[in-house]
Amino acid sequence: xxxxxxxxxxxxxxxxxxxxxxxxxxxxxxxxxxxxxxxxxxxxxxxxxxxxxxxxxxxxxxxxxxxxxxxxxxxxxxxxxxxxxxxxxxxxxxxxxxxxxxxxxxxxxxxxxxxxxxxxxxxxxxxxxxxxxxxxxxxxxxxxxxxxxxxxxxxxxxxxxxxxxxxxxxxxxxxxxxxxxxxxxxxxxxxxxxxxxxxxxxxxxxxxxxxxxxxxxxxxxxxxxxxxxxxxxxxxxxxxxxxxxxxxxxxxxxxxxxxxxxxxxxxxxxxxxxxxxxxxxxxxxxxxxxxxxxxxxxxxxxxxxxxxxxxxxxxxxxxxxxxxxxxxxxxxxxxxxxxxxxxxxxxxxxxxxxxxxxxxxxxxxxxxxxxxxxxxxxxxxxxxxxxxxxxxxxxxxxxxxxxxxxxxxxxxxxxxxxxxxxxxxxxx
Ligand SMILES: Cc1cc2nc3c(=O)[nH]c(=O)nc-3n(C[C@H](O)[C@H](O)[C@H](O)COP(=O)(O)OP(=O)(O)OC[C@H]3O[C@@H](n4cnc5c(N)ncnc54)[C@H](O)[C@@H]3O)c2cc1C
Numbered sequence: 405x406x407x408x409x410x411x412x413x414x415x416x417x418x419x420x421x422x423x424x425x426x427x428x429x430x431x432x433x434x435x436x437x438x439x440x441x442x443x444x445x446x447x448x449x450x451x452x453x454x455x456x457x458x459x460x461x462x463x464x465x466x467x468x469x470x471x472x473x474x475x476x477x478x479x480x481x482x483x484x485x486x487x488x489x490x491x492x493x494x495x496x497x498x499x500x501x502x503x504x505x506x507x508x509x510x511x512x513x514x515x516x517x518x519x520x521x522x523x524x525x526x527x528x529x530x531x532x533x534x535x536x537x538x539x540x541x542x543x544x545x546x547x548x549x550x551x552x553x554x555x556x557x558x559x560x561x562x563x564x565x566x567x568x569x570x571x572x573x574x575x576x577x578x579x580x581x582x583x584x585x586x587x588x589x590x591x592x593x594x595x596x597x598x599x600x601x602x603x604x605x606x607x608x609x610x611x612x613x614x615x616x617x618x619x620x621x622x623x624x625x626x627x628x629x630x631x632x633x634x635x636x637x638x639x640x641x642x643x644x645x646x647x648x649x650x651x652x653x654x655x656x657x658x659x660x661x662x663x664x665x666x667x668x669x670x671x672x673x674x675x676x677x678x679x680x681x682x683x684x685x686x687x688x689x690x691x692x693x694x695x696x697x698x699x700x701x702x703x704x705x706x707x708x709x710x711x712x713x714x715x716x717x718x719x720x721x722x723x724x725x726x727x728x729x730x731x732x733x734x735x736x737x738x739x740x741x742x743x744x745x746x747x748x749x750x751x752x753x754x755x756x757x758x759x760x761x762x763x764x765x766x767x768x769x770x771x772x773x774x775x776x777x778x779x780x781x782x783x784x785x786x787x788x789x790x791x792x793x794x795x796x797x798x799x800x801x802x803x804x805x806x807x808x809x810x811x812x813x814x815x816x817x818x819x820x821x822x823x824x825x826x827x828x829x830x831x832x
Contacts, residue, residue, distance in 0.1 A: 410438040410585075412799070413620060413629035415592045415643070417441035418451040419568055420777045420784055421635030422575035423792025428633070428799050429582045437584040438629075440622065442591035447572035449637050451785070453755025455660060455696050455705060457685045458786040459496045459563035460520055463511045463829040466817060467765055467783070468518065473807035474789040478566055480808065487574050490567035494697060495677050495684035496560040497525070499537070499740070501552035504689060511829070512558065525557030533676040534683070541739040551690050551739055559677060565685065565696060568785050587624070594621045595632060595643050595774070617647075617774040633775045633795060638718055638758040640778045649771060651778040651820070654716035655756040658782065659724040661733070662751040663695075664703040667743040672699055693736045703750070708733050709782075716759070724752035757782040764828040766791050769820040770798040776820075781828070794818060 411432075414425040417439050429437045443449065460472040482489045500508065516522055527539050540553040576586075598618035599609040609615045619628045634640055638655040674683040680699065687694045692709035706729070729749055738745045760767060760779025767779040768791055775795050780787065790807045797805035797815050804812050816822040 408438075409628040411435035411629070412437045412631045412633060413627055414439040414633040414635060415620065416449070416635035416637060417443070417446040417572075417576075417586065417588070418449045418635060418637055418784075419447060419572055419575075419788040420637070420780065420791055421633065422446060422572055422579065423788045424633050424635055424775070424777055424795035425584060425792075426575045426579055427792040427796035429579060429584050431796055431800065433582055437579070438587060438627065439579070439584060440587045440590040440592065440627070442589070444588045446576045446586075447569055450755040450758070451568050451572060453658075453660070453753055454568055454785050455707065456566050456568045456785045457496070457564070457696055458491075458566055459560055459685075461496060461515060461522070461560040461563065461830060464763075464765055464826040465518070466813070466825045467787070467828050468515070468520065469807065469811055469813055470766065470787040470790040471783065472562075473793075473809050473811050474787050475562065477789040477808035478571065481571075481574055487570075489570045489574065490700070491564065492566075492680050493562065493564035493678065494680050494682055496563040497677070497684040497686045498558040498560070499530075499554045499686065499689050500556050500558060501689040502555040503552065505555050508558075521561040523559040523561060525559050527554060527556065530554065530557045534671070534674055536671050536741050536743045538740050538742065543739060545735065546739045549690065549735060549739070551736065554689060554740075559684065563685065564678075565698075566785065571785070571788070591623045592620045592636070592643060593623065595619075595634070595647055596621065596626075597647055616772055631773050631775065631799060633777070633799075635777045637780075637784075638756045640758070640776065644776065649776070649820075651767060651769075651776055652760055652762045653758045653767075653778045654761050655718040656710055656714055656716055656759050657719065657722050657754055658707065658710050658757055659728055659752065659754040660705050660707045661724065661726075661729045661749040662698075662701070662703050662705055663744060663747050664701070664750050665747045667745075667747065668704055669702075671741070671743055672697055672702065672704065688736060688740050691732070691736045693733050695737070706733055706737060706744075706749075708736075710757075716761075718756065722754040722756065724754040726752065758784075763823075763825050765825045766818060767820060767823075768794040768798065768815070768818045770815075771820070775799060
């Protein structure tokens with residue numbers, strides 16, 4: 405089959421591949437850029453499964469920077485460019501037990517020091533603002549589950565929710581306007597290395613030869629490219645392991661459940677936190693159970709962070725399981741928020757976190773003429789624009805990337821070789 409050649413080939417049209425393609429193409433409109441995806445449209449992978457909540461509340465400075473800049477860019481797109489992203493800054497509310505208040509004291513002080521806008525909400529005020537919240541669960545079941553009382557609310561102001569399908573639409577439109585090409589239903593099967601200077605020897609590239617990434621085998625034949633950007637999310641390792649690159653990504657299934665019903669109306673119309681007069685994205689003190697308001701659908705999405713005890717395993721068609729909700733989430737949720745009692749999910753779905761098993765922080769790495777974006781660890785929507793700008797800086801062989809809002813970050817920091825990031829403790 406005849407092969408085609410591009411200056412840049414991006415594998416994966418999720419939010420990360422699109423942001424990377426956009427920033428590279430914007431800096432170099434003259435280059436030919438092709439984005440391929442095994443799906444039939446943009447944003448059909450984990451981007452479509454997301455809660456799409458945004459926060460600048462992270463324990464790691466790098467994560468705070470990546471998220472804050474991306475959130476500001478989305479604000480800019482919505483308010484200054486005028487492209488609606490359904491960005492609602494409803495805030496994040498951590499309901500903390502006494503132990504958690506102590507555990508996060510130092511981080512909270514550090515975040516405040518670095519400009520994260522946090523408001524402490526004392527229990528009395530919480531009770532007034534959220535009448536549906538039980539501050540001190542006291543039933544027999546709550547005792548058995550070890551549920552602790554809510555000692556304090558920590559409200560993070562510059563956080564909220566967004567529609568990822570609109571962000572990917574924005575990037576797709578911009579890329580098309582700039583002349584980038586898309587090829588859907590095209591699956592990368594293997595990335596091929598070649599000798600930088602071929603001598604026509606059998607078995608090239610040989611160990612002593614300098615190597616370049618030369619082409620990608622797909623179900624529609626090979627595609628040659630001068631630079632390959634690998635943004636295949638949880639499937640990155642399938643393409644990188646065979647060429648001996650460890651991107652430290654492991655897939656972990658996460659499920660979301662949509663709840664609707666008149667008992668939830670008061671929660672959905674909570675006043676006192678945001679302009680939207682709705683409940684913030686709220687995290688409960690136990691089991692990392694959380695809910696996200698979706699006032700447009702008059703519903704809440706509910707989930708829990710899958711951690712210890714949940715396997716790292718990729719499934720072709722991940723499905724949510726109502727039993728998981730009933731056994732793992734509902735018992736905690738209904739003790740703190742009895743308004744959920746007896747409601748069953750009206751919808752549910754599942755996707756994967758591409759967990760960076762080392763430090764839960766994105767990897768943006770240049771390996772020769774291949775740029776790898778990986779390990780978004782459940783927060784890829786809120787960091788996508790920054791990751792794309794770092795990928796573009798790597799493309800230009802820059803040591804430093806300039807993120808939206810003129811924030812600078814060393815590209816090596818988030819790479820694979822001289823990585824310098826702290827272990828993230830707030831993975832939600
Ligand atoms: C339940 C759930 C809740 C989440 N909540 C949040 C949240 O609140 N906030 C947040 O910021 N993030 C959240 N995330 C994480 C976020 O969705 C991801 O970090 C983000 O979507 C990753 O984007 P991506 O482009 O890397 O991956 P994807 O969107 O998966 O894109 C990768 C693309 O590559 C394509 N692809 C894969 N292999 C190949 C191949 N071999 N050839 C061609 N194409 C290929 C796929 O089809 C896919 O379109 C959540 C994720 C889940 C599952």
